[in-house]
Amino acid sequence: MTEAAAPLAPQASAPGQRGAVPVGTLAQITWASGSFATGALFNAMALFALFVMTSFLGISPALAGTIILVARLYDGIIDPLIGALSDRTRHRWGPRRIYLLVGALALGASFTLFFNLSALGLEGTAAAFAATALLLLYSTAYSIFTIPYLAMPPDIAPDYDARTRLMSFRVFFLLAGVTAGSAGAPLLVGAMGTPEAGYRVMGTVLGIAAAGLCLIVFFGAARLPGPERPGPPARLDARELLLSPFIDTARVFANAPFRLLTLVKLCQLAVLSTVLACTPYFFDLVLGFGPGEIGAYFGLFSVAGIVSVPAWRWVIARAGKRETYLVLLVLYGAGLASWFAWVPGEAAWLFHARAALIGAFSTGTLLCALAMLPDTMEYDRLQSGEGREGVMSGVFTFVENVAGALGPFIVGLLLEAGGLITARGPDVVQPQAVLDFVQWGVSIVPALFCLAALPLLYAYRLDAAMLEEMRETRDAAP
Template structure:
């Protein structure tokens, strides 16, 4: 099997740069957009985010099964990037559009547009996540691909988080709804072009045998393995914490710090921290078992998140430095998580003799969506409980709640992740045993 070139790794990474143009905009700015621009209450938005992100569970499983049965001249996963990218861009624009109408109509529109966005996101992101399992069967090479993916994703996060408010002001010129819509239009076009670059620059080397459609049987096989359950729980808990911290940041800087302009330097430090962590992760996983690396990184991130509560918000250098430190440690875990999805698919194939990369990616992708939905719901609930009111002076109780959302809540999430990782069964020794057995089985079935 030919090695993956740097050019191909770059093309693959550009796919997550494109994906993050949507993901980062939604995770950092959508809740703030809905409450302070669109005009919905925090409780309503929390319910919306949770409902929309879990409503397409059946769609994700069906899509994963379809990917496993897709056979085209472009491969199994890559065609979805080609045809799904424009659809994702259109849905993103619709989500950040404020329609004319009464509150009830706007609420229905928000539900419809956001659910469609989540479905379109699945169309490109599930096959994108499954693609490394078809590019190589080397577990370490997959981890390096995941590092490229995460490096590009957080490079995009820096671009989005540091430029979003400036672009909204530039395009809107005082009209925030127009500013958000125009900014997302630019990102949608850029994202489509980058997904097409990913499609053109990658290659699928593993061609699974044609399999009959047996979704129920495949799903039962998948969930019978402990690795799948651990991965689903890790994805849910980790991205619950991500959604809470990302979704709360704009509120924290507007109402606790008192200046949204100071969010951009903080986001820059956070993005640079993630990039540093990803680079460190690549070196650590070459020398040590990635399960152990992730366990220690999650524990360290929990300690640093808890310390965020005690930082004086009037000292920007302290906020920025701690934000950088937190994301250096958190960033170590991210490439590991996404490489573990392909490892989980290998475990299921060894047990069943059937290749289920699409179904594995879609079901774990749903767990991640569930985490993002839970994070949005938890944020909305806490904002409501502490008495948050949009575009108003906040009470001391509300300020205290915003500080806890940015510190104690994600710290607890990281501790839960740490406990789950301890029980994940696919360490490096086990993976080294699995790969020769899979190669023999594939050769026998070819």
């Protein structure tokens, strides 16, 4: 048996209810700033984890990709549990804040330690075990922070359009984090004396900074409204608690809009993780560039994305979330596929044009997905009469982690098939098959994931009118 804390008095009406208390812009921005930390760590880990394991820890590419896959699939067990726990928690800090605190500290520590593994002189089996343990810890910490964090928007933003505004703040900080993780991190690595020292410094700086930013969200969340729902029994049966996340997961997957959006998100994040895992090899082996050029590319990518956010908000308001999302997925896939046409001596302006356009299209798809997620949560609440936002954000985070593992796993298999030589040195020449597979990994493979998402998104039908009709039906009920 486990004991729950005393129920917390509700702070505001639930979304969609009359009398919902609006949340000020500053409070929304403070909440959204947490995405800077998660975006920075997610992108830096996705960009460099496979590369560091194969280049500095002596781990084969197939094994390194499998380690990442195992660590992320492990979230399939813990994510629903964390989501269910956050839904059931009744604490004087609110149902989510305690998880934000624990997650913030563990996230920074695990990220820092992973990128400092090479300092221990581990190689082979010992290095593989150590990397696996730290990636499991990192995945746990990421889920502990992110799942309760993602469950908060339905209570912060009271209606359909307000969520687009809230998520535009989140996308801004997320893109700033992407800039830090995919542009700033490579620049920091390149600024050090050796690449190995650069990765250690990068891991330490980014890990500590991310933990600090997550703590700001923890303190700021004290002023945010929480869900209004009856508290659970004071004592919970441990067996019921362990089984309920998986029962709840099956129930929320009966929510068709949520199920479809989750599968679309799986494809979209698989695009990102494949590109990020392949990028260090593509820039190093195919383009002949160093970490600094990776930073410059993703810097332009991120700036274009940030600048495009107001334009995408305008388009979404007029064309609709789903319709905008469909068009952007096509453009995103086409932009990525264009890397397959790259040839030595290509004009520099094409390189920069790809960075800017792909960055803008990627940002648009991200904003659409994030703006639609709280809608599916409200749909579930209106349909079921229950608050299962934690479970839903747990499923969404699990999918994010699985997609984040698919990229490195696929790239690892491609590199293994091509015969990647893991030794580092100026005289190492990689087989032509490795170069060919790397070019496929940054172009055709992610474009196929974009293509796979289109029929799923086309089947999605939830919109503002449907939610309003459901609210009216609920309010008219005796």
